[in-house]
Amino acid sequence: MTLPIHLQIVNLLAALLLLISFAMLSQRRIIGLVTLFAWQGLALAVSTALVGWATGQHHLYYSAGITLILKVIVMPWIFYALVKKLDVDRDVEPMINIPTTMLIGIALVIFAFNLALPISQLAGTVTRSTLGIAMACVLLAFLMMITRSKAIPQVIGFLAMENGLFFAATSATYGMPLVVELGVALDVLVGVFVLGIFFFQIRETFDSLDLKHMEKLRER
Amino acid sequence: MTAGILMQLAQTLLAILLAPLLMGWTNQCRAWFQGRSAPPLTQPYRMIRKLFHKDAVIAHDASPLFRFAPYMVFACMALAAGIVPIVANDLPFSPAADAIALVGVFATARVFLALAAMDIGTSFGTLGARREMLVSFLAEPALLMVFFTTSFIAQSTQLPVIVETLAHKQFAIYPSLAFAAVAFWMVSTAENARIPVDNPTTHLELTMIHEAMILEYSARHLALIEWAVALKLFTYSALGIALFIPWGIAPAGNYGALPLAMLALVGKMAAGGLLLAFLEAISAKLRLFRVPEYLSTAFLLAVLGTLTHFLLEV
Numbered sequence: 001m002t003l004p005i006h007l008q009i010v011n012l013l014a015a016l017l018l019l020i021s022f023a024m025l026s027q028r029r030i031i032g033l034v035t036l037f038a039w040q041g042l043a044l045a046v047s048t049a050l051v052g053w054a055t056g057q058h059h060l061y062y063s064a065g066i067t068l069i070l071k072v073i074v075m076p077w078i079f080y081a082l083v084k085k086l087d088v089d090r091d092v093e094p095m096i097n098i099p100t101t102m103l104i105g106i107a108l109v110i111f112a113f114n115l116a117l118p119i120s121q122l123a124g125t126v127t128r129s130t131l132g133i134a135m136a137c138v139l140l141a142f143l144m145m146i147t148r149s150k151a152i153p154q155v156i157g158f159l160a161m162e163n164g165l166f167f168a169a170t171s172a173t174y175g176m177p178l179v180v181e182l183g184v185a186l187d188v189l190v191g192v193f194v195l196g197i198f199f200f201q202i203r204e205t206f207d208s209l210d211l212k213h214m215e216k217l218r219e220r
Numbered sequence: 221m222t223a224g225i226l227m228q229l230a231q232t233l234l235a236i237l238l239a240p241l242l243m244g245w246t247n248q249c250r251a252w253f254q255g256r257s258a259p260p261l262t263q264p265y266r267m268i269r270k271l272f273h274k275d276a277v278i279a280h281d282a283s284p285l286f287r288f289a290p291y292m293v294f295a296c297m298a299l300a301a302g303i304v305p306i307v308a309n310d311l312p313f314s315p316a317a318d319a320i321a322l323v324g325v326f327a328t329a330r331v332f333l334a335l336a337a338m339d340i341g342t343s344f345g346t347l348g349a350r351r352e353m354l355v356s357f358l359a360e361p362a363l364l365m366v367f368f369t370t371s372f373i374a375q376s377t378q379l380p381v382i383v384e385t386l387a388h389k390q391f392a393i394y395p396s397l398a399f400a401a402v403a404f405w406m407v408s409t410a411e412n413a414r415i416p417v418d419n420p421t422t423h424l425e426l427t428m429i430h431e432a433m434i435l436e437y438s439a440r441h442l443a444l445i446e447w448a449v450a451l452k453l454f455t456y457s458a459l460g461i462a463l464f465i466p467w468g469i470a471p472a473g474n475y476g477a478l479p480l481a482m483l484a485l486v487g488k489m490a491a492g493g494l495l496l497a498f499l500e501a502i503s504a505k506l507r508l509f510r511v512p513e514y515l516s517t518a519f520l521l522a523v524l525g526t527l528t529h530f531l532l533e534v
C-alpha cells in the first residue's frame with residue numbers, strides 16, 4: 001500500500017459502491033432503494049471527480065457534474081414523485097429470499113474479481129484495481145433486476161447497472177469520450193421519463209406494477 | 221516488566237469500573253432521543269450496589285452450576301477486558317489470547333449462561349437459552365470473518381500487532397475495513413443483546429432473549445451478571461475502537477502517551493454510546509425469524525471485506 005492518498009480515497013469509494021450495491025440487494029422498500037441509488041450516484045460522482053483531479057483528465061469533471069445532477073438530484077426526485085403518486089411504497093418480497101440472493105451476490109463478486117484480475121493487469125491506468133469492483137456492481141445490479149418482480153426496482157437496477165458500467169469505464173480507461181457520455185446520460189434520462197409513463201400505463205392495464213402479469217399474453 | 225504488569229492491572233480495573241458508566245451513558249442518550257427524562261449517569265452503579273445488598277433467592281432444583289455461572293460469566297468478561305488493548309498497547313497479558321481465542325472466551329461465557337438458564341428448568345429459561353444459541357451461532361462466524369479481515373491486513377491475529385499496524389505505522393485507508401466495521405457493528409448489536417436483535421429493556425415473553433435467560437437470578441448473582449453485561453458492552457466497544465479507530469492508544473512502553481490515550485478513549489466511547497443510542501432510537505426490533513437474515517448480511521459483509529482486501533490492498 002504505497003498509493004497516494006487521493007487514490008486510496010478512490011479505492012474507498014469503490015468499496016462503498018460495492019457496499020451500496022449489496023444494500024440495494026437486501027432492501028425491501030422502494031423509497032430505501034431510491035435513497036441508496038442517490039448515494040451510489042454521489043459516491044460515483046466524487047470518485048470520478050477525484051480520478052479526474054488525480055490524472056489531469058479534465059473532461060472527467062464534466063462527467064462527474066452530469067452524474068451529480070442527473071443521478072443524485074433529478075432521477076431520485078423523479079422516483080420519489082413517482083412512488084408517491086403511484087403509492088407503492090410497501091415491503092416487497094423479492095422472488096428469491098434475501099439471504100440466498102446475498103449468497104448468489106457473493107459468488108458473483110468472486111466471479112467478477114477473478115474475471116477482472118487479468119484484464120486490470122493489462123490496463124495502464126492508476127485505478128485499474130477497481131475494475132473488479134465495477135464489474136461486480138454491474139453483475140449485482142443485473143441480479144437485482146432478475147430477482148425483483150416490480151417495475152420500479154427493476155428500473156433502479158437498470159440504472160445501478162449503468163452506474164457500474166460508468167465506473168468501469170472510469171477505472172479502465174479514464175472514462176469514455178465526452179460525446180458518448182453525454183449521449184448515454186441523455187439516453188438514461190429519457191429512458192427514465194419513458195419508463196415513468198410506462199409505470200402508469202402498466203398500472204392502468206393490470207392494476208398493479210407487478211411485471212409477472214406481463215408474462216401471460218392475452219387474446220381479447 | 222513490573223511497570224507493564226501494573227499497567228495491565230490498572231487497565232483491567234479501569235475497564236471493570238468504567239463499564240457501568242458506559243451503560244449509564246448509553247441509557248441516558250437513549251432516553252434523550254426518545255424524549256423521556258433520563259436516569260442519572262450513575263444508575264447502573266446504584267443498581268449493582270442495591271443488588272449486592274439483597275439476599276439471594278435460589279430455586280430448589282438449581283444445581284451448583286446455577287450458582288457458579290455468574291462468577292464464570294463475570295470472570296470471562298474480565299479476562300476479555302484484560303486481553304483487548306484499551307488504553308495501552310502490547311501489555312504483558314495480551315499474548316495470552318489472540319483474536320480467535322477471544323471469540324472463544326466470549327463463547328464460554330455464553331455457554332455457561334445458557335446452561336444456567338436451562339438448569340432450573342423453567343420454560344422461559346430454556347426458551348431464552350435456545351434463542352441465544354440461535355443468535356450466537358450465526359453471529360460467531362461473522363465476528364471471526366471480521367477478525368480475519370483485520371488479520372490479513374496486519375498479517376497476524378494478535379490484537380497488539382493489529383493495533384500497531386493500523387495506528388502507528390504509515391497511515392493508509394483500507395477499504396476492506398469499511399466492510400468489516402459495518403459487519404462488526406451488526407454483530408456487536410446481536411452479541412450485546414441490543415436493538416435490533418434483542419431489546420435490553422423489555423420483559424415481554426415473546427421478544428426477550430437475554431432477559432429470559434437471567435429471569436431466575438437475584439441479588440449478588442444478578443448484580444454480577446448485569447455488571448458482566450456492561451463489561452461485555454465496554455469490551456466490545458474497546459475492541460471496535462482497537463480494530464477500526466485505534467489512533468490514540470498508547471504505543472508499547474510509551475507511558476507518556478497515557479493521558480492522551482485516556483482522553484481519546486473517553487471521547488471515542490462517548491461518541492460510540494451516543495451512536496448506539498441513536499441507532500437504537502431510530503430502529504425497531506427485528507422479528508426473531510428476521511435475525512438470521514440480519515446476521516447473514518453481517519457475515520457476507522465481512523466476507524466482502526476479505527475479498528476487497530485481496531483486490532485493492534495486496
